[in-house]
Amino acid sequence: MIVGVSLSGFVVALLLSWLASKRIYHPIHRLVGLFHDERRAPDPPSDEIGFLEKQWRHLNRESRELREKLEQAQPWMRSSFLLHLIQGHYYSLTEEELRERMNAYGWSMDGKRFLLVLVQVTGLSRLQGRFTDGDAQLVSFAAANIAQELTAARGEQADIVNFQDLSVGILLSFGREEPEEAARGSAFQLAASLAETICAVLKVQSTILIGRPLPRIADLPESLRHLRQAARYRDVQEETQILSLEDLLPGMGREAVPYPFGAEKEVKQAIRMGLPEEAAAAVQSFVEILVQEGGKEMFVQDGALQLLGSIQHAILEAGYQPRGLYGDDDLYAELRRMRDPERMTEWFRVRVIGPYGKALACDKALHQRRLVERAMEYVKGNYDSDISLERCAEDLGTSPFTLSKAFKHIADINFIDYLIQLRIEKAKELLDDTDMKVGEIALQIGYQPSYLNRLFKKLVGVTPGQYRERKANLE
Known part of the structure; x- marks a missing residue:
């Protein structure tokens, strides 16, 4: 009986131990199943605790890397959000939703008002060789860095927005209890320092426009639109200018427009x-x-x-x-x-x-070529008559100057020289192929015999008679 009871107790203890180990192992099995990739390793790991430890370390490392990347991307995400906000891309969000997002990106929004300042750089074309029209992004980046350094040195609560089109936005924030005049005065001081620094460092013109204090974040796109409109009222003859939207708005669009x-x-x-x-x-x-x-x-x-x-x-x-x-x-x-x-x-x-x-x-070149081609055909058809530049131009419906210039430009020869060459070549043909006398040939091509003799010898080197005799001897 004692042995039977002992064996029964032993069996019950084994059963309870097995159930307890099964319940304890089940969470570990589930964790292994979550981490185990059967496509890479069909067989489950033998050392499950070691496998879980390895996976846990791997997840910790990835989490740390992702957190570091997020911290590195935070400034870019912040500036990108502000850029899209000012440009009006978040028009569908309410004021409360915009403030929640800005709080999430690290802005302190409690009891804050905002003032937008627009810096516009001009005068790149006046710098001979220093900047070109393709350097707009480079100049914008330099101006944004200058604005960043100046606001940081002055202790201003400001965010810089680089529009990359030779313009930079500065978003200033101040408390609701701070008077608007004090905020605008601080903005004017910053603008004066910024204009002086940009002119000294970049050697370009700059126009700085100061907006109105805004109680709502959603009003920033409208403020930017007004500032860009006001920028068109800058004096193009001034090196640096500081314009206030408060002063410009009442008279915008009322000036008489001069036109030459x-x-x-x-x-x-x-x-x-x-x-x-x-x-x-x-x-x-x-x-x-x-x-x-x-x-x-x-x-x-x-x-x-x-x-x-x-x-x-x-x-x-x-x-x-x-x-x-x-x-x-x-x-x-x-x-x-x-x-x-x-x-x-x-x-x-x-x-x-x-x-x-x-x-x-x-x-013009096509017209000149056609004119010269017509003139050449005219000369070939009338070379035996009393032809001249003036007569040819008159018959072709143009001026002697135009015809002479076109001949020189297209044929690279004067009209008279072309006429002489054509007549000499025709004289050679008649000397070679006919028994005509030299005097008859001269009259045939429009020359007097004595003049043909002199001209032929000058251009060919021999007289027409000598040319015919030499040709006969060669044959």
């Missing part, structure tokens, strides 16, 4: 006459008058857009389709992106008048 109609007429006249170089010079005079009389970027750009339309109309009247010269290029969009008068002038010369000049030159 006389200079535009000179440009159109040069286009109609087929004088591209004179047209480019007239465009430069047109832009200079706009700068002197208007001065503001808005007037200069609007006048240039009007001139572009007039030039295209004049080109159309001259018999050329603008679409054939420029293809599908949107010239108006290209011109709207320009802020410097010098760059506008160069753009007109290269992009607008240049293709027209090339088309003119191509057509």
Whole structure:
């Protein structure tokens, strides 16, 4: 009985131990199943605890690497969010949702108001060789770095936004209790220091525009639009300017627009006459008058857009389709992106008048070639008569100067020299193939006998009689 009870107790203890080990092992088995990849290792690992330890270390390492990458990407994500916010890409979000996102990116939004400052860099075309039009991103990056250093040195609560189009945004934040005048005064001091530094370091012009204090984050895109509109009121003749949106808004759009109609007429006249170089010079005079009389970027750009339309109309009247010269290029969009008068002038010369000049030159060369071909046929058919440059030009419906210039350009020979060569070659043929006397041959090709003898000896080296005798001896 004692042995039976002991054995029964032993069996029960084994069963309970087996159930307990099974329950204890089940979570480990589940963890191994989560980590085990049967495609890479069909058989389960033998050392499950070691396998779990290895996987745990691997996950810890990946988590740490991801956290480090996230921390490195945090500034970029923050600046990218601010860029899209100011440009109006988050228009569907409410004010509360925008503030929540900004809090998540590290901004302190409690009791804050904001003021947007726009820095616009111009004058790259005045720097001979230092910067080109393709360096817009490089100059924008340099201006953004200067703004970052100045705001950090002044202790300003500011964020820099690089628009990469020669403009930089500075988002200043201040408390709700701080007076607006104090905030705007601090912004003006920062703008003055920034304008001076950009001019000294980059040697370019800059216009800094100061917006109005904003209680709502959602108003930032509208503030940027107003600042870009106000930037067109800058004086293109000034090196550096600081403009306040508060001062500009009441009078924006009320100024009289000066327009040099006389200079535009000179440009159109040069286009109609087929004088591209004179047209480019007239465009430069047109832009200079706009700068002197208007001065503001808005007037200069609007006048240039009007001139572009007039030039295209004049080109159309001259018999050329603008679409054939420029293809599908949107010239108006290209011109709207320009802020410097010098760059506008160069753009007109290269992009607008240049293709027209090339088309003119191509057509002129074709016209000259056809004219010379007709003149050569005329000479071949009338070489035996009293022919001259003036008579040939009159019969072909052109001027002697035009015909002579075309002959020299296309045939690389003067009209008279071509006529003489043709008559001498014809005289050689008659001397070789006929028994005509030299005097008869001279009259046949339109020369007097004595003149033919002198001219033939000068060009061939022998007289017509000697040429015939030498030819007979060779035969």
